[in-house]
Amino acid sequence: MPEPRTLADLPFAAYLEDHDGGRLESGGDYNVVHIADQEFDELAAGNARFSESALSAVRFTEGTLRRSRFNDVWLHGVQVIGTDLAESGWLDAEVVNSAFAGVAMFEAGLSRATFFGCKLVSVNLRGAKLRDVAFVNCVLRDVDFTEAELTDVTFPGSTLEDLRFEGVALKKVDLRDAAELGIRNGFASLRGAMITSTQAIDLAPAFAQTLGITIKDS
Template identity: 30%
Template sequence: MSPATPSARRPSTPGATSRTAPRLAPCRPRAVETFSGDVYAEESLEGLTIRAAAWADRDLHGLTLLDCILQGAQLDGTNLKGARIHDTEVAELSAPSLTAPESSWSTASVRDSRIGAAVLHGGVWRSVLVTGCKIDFLNLRDTTLQDVVFENCSFRDVDLVNARATRVAFRGCRAETLDVRSAQFDAVDLRGLEFTRVDGLDALRGTVVDEQQLMALARRLGIDVR
């Protein structure tokens, strides 16, 4: 496995400008050593490749991963509250329930992962790429997101209630429900997100939508566009 290449991180949303497109820093973990030991809450791991970690049902609150590659981890029921995931690539993660509220993600990537409920509320995300993932319920309410891209992902529900998002883009994604009540958006590009239902239309100020999405939103408001 290799870290995401710089070309995969360059924003390419049609019509996006350098001011409004997400500014993703390359995620190139310096994982120089393979790790196979035990891990504990509030521990800090740096520069490690961690494969097939069996961390299900563990209390790992406050765990820090810096310059790591985490591949094929089993995280169902793992308590990762307040975790710090920096300069780290997470790949092929499996978790019917991922519990990491108030966590911090910076210059990180998450790819090819399958998650049931991703409980990530109250956190901070900066320069994060999420690609090729299937997530039933993505809970990012009360989260600050800056320079974040969701690419080729499928969701059932996306919860951005009371989130604060700047330069966030969806590309080739779909969701059944998008909940943006009380959210604050600046340069959020929704054109690459197919959604069936949206809650909180008044919070869509600061987003970019395409013509088809605009028509769907108008119909939801009872507006007849001719």
């Protein structure tokens, strides 16, 4: 199982410059910066671009970062509450001990991203595309993957509660190491997922109901 990096481990750590504390701007470029211990309320920073940057102990409340790009970024202890991240792009991102709650991330694109010890609650990932993404020791509760595309996605040690998979497209999605597997709907769309025999037994009643099979012991 991979381990999260520290700030000092980042290949660009020596080049990071502290953010000046000003508000983030729509369409702004934030390259090789360290944003730390700041709060952004009702932010209006759509189409912003973050590259080779680090965010630590930052809180986003409400506001928008829609269509923003996060390339080669490291987030630690970040809280994202009720924020619009729809259609955002994440490439080579590492998110550690962070929380996303009530966040819109529909039609977002995540590639080569890893979440360590994070909590995602009521996150809308409808129509999102996830490729080579790992959720390690995370909690995902009421996360909506409806009509999303997941490829090479894993959930080692993670607790999955009340997930929605209606119309999802899965390819090489490994659910076997999830600590808890709770799915609300979309059982007919789980083709392409790998589960254990124990998980299959637990999900059997839902599979039977989806197929119109009545289980009745005489």
